[in-house]
Amino acid sequence: MRTDQSPLPPGQRARVNFPRFADQPLRRPPRACPLALRVSAAGCEDLVLGEEEFAALPMRDQDSDFHCVTTWSYRGVQWGGVRMREFWHEVVLPWVGEEKPVPWVRARGGDAGSAVLCVEDLLADDVLLAVRLDGRPLDARHGAPLRLVCPSQYGYKSVKHLVGLELLQELPVLPSKEHLRARVALEERHPRLPARLVRRPYRALIPITVRLAEWSLARSELVEEGDAVP
Template identity: 50%
Template sequence: METAHPSTSGGLRSLPPGQHRRRDFPRFGQPGLRPPAVPDHPALAVTGAVEHELRVPLTELDRLVPRIDLVADLHCVTTWTATDLHWSGVSLRRFWEQVVVPRCRPAGAVAVIARGRDGVRAVLDLRDALADDVMLADRLDGAPLDNLHGAPLRLVSPRQYGYKNIKHLCGIEVCDTVPALGYSGSEHLRARVAQEERHPRIAGRLLRLPYRATIPLIAWLNRRSAASD
């Protein structure tokens, strides 16, 4: 078992530009979107620009790749940060190198699309997806992920804004060209927190107050949708 402490970890250190701490870790996402039910036999599919597609049952993930623990912050694009979250799962880079490359044989990959069972997706530049601290997590703070935070599997990319950290992860699509971005046109390809890349066309600092103003409404909508599940 390995434990990583990425540079984004909270503690007494200052937060990235424009972020403020929250004591809790709310479910955020597309407002009003209900968490999907966890399937009886969940799996992760690898598709796209590969010679062979692959479907890996989640029960086999940590048999294929060593399990790791990660202590990291999660930075929502709306300016809140949940600090020192304890994740457990497998490294996406190691999964790519030890499983995807030999079994799927991707050619010319430059990006991946992470897909959730709730229909949400995010495009990740391959340089960001294969960073040392990016992982496929199935546990949070010592317990299996619950449905609010992405059960049964979630992408965790601490150096990118939360909209890249796809919940209910069920697929990784390999791309040999950069695909069109989603998130209603406001998804930045890199979404790096340190560079405050909140939006592809608008400077991040200009969005701090408008995005922060949306927090109460988004939180309420997500609480309501979760309660009706």
């Protein structure tokens, strides 16, 4: 983590480490598997990219602060991966057809997590399909083998263990706590409640959520180690 003295966004507090964190912390990460990203859209045959196809795309590194909706921030994370904007124009549009507008995308994780994003937000310059964290391949804690990284939005939009991108013509019903935009600079923490009302209860949940999320990760690692024993 680099040192950065720039002001944090409204309501955020810096954290000295980058823990595993999740809305459902007892949900274990999926078993380790090769990278496979499925892109789907109505009327199109699914497009599936594996490790070889993904490795052939241009990679970049970028430093980005990570902001959790529960008010903690971890500064200067170095992500490495494919810029979503380039992936969209070089892979997705030739497949789906540029004449067919796509207003929304649902990102799906292998751990059953998901988020809906406006294409305008998804194609921001700093959005990545990340495969590396601080120069090393992503691990189970932070979303291996592939993670969506949306630095300008709260962390729940940065879907871990990314396995699917579903292109949508109609806006689906969102989960009760998911804001469609979730923009950090505007403190869009909750779809209905003002930020000032949710900061304190969200902040109170941080310690127990971290403990439970790390515990479930440790349990999953023990299970995989046990399965590997001949």
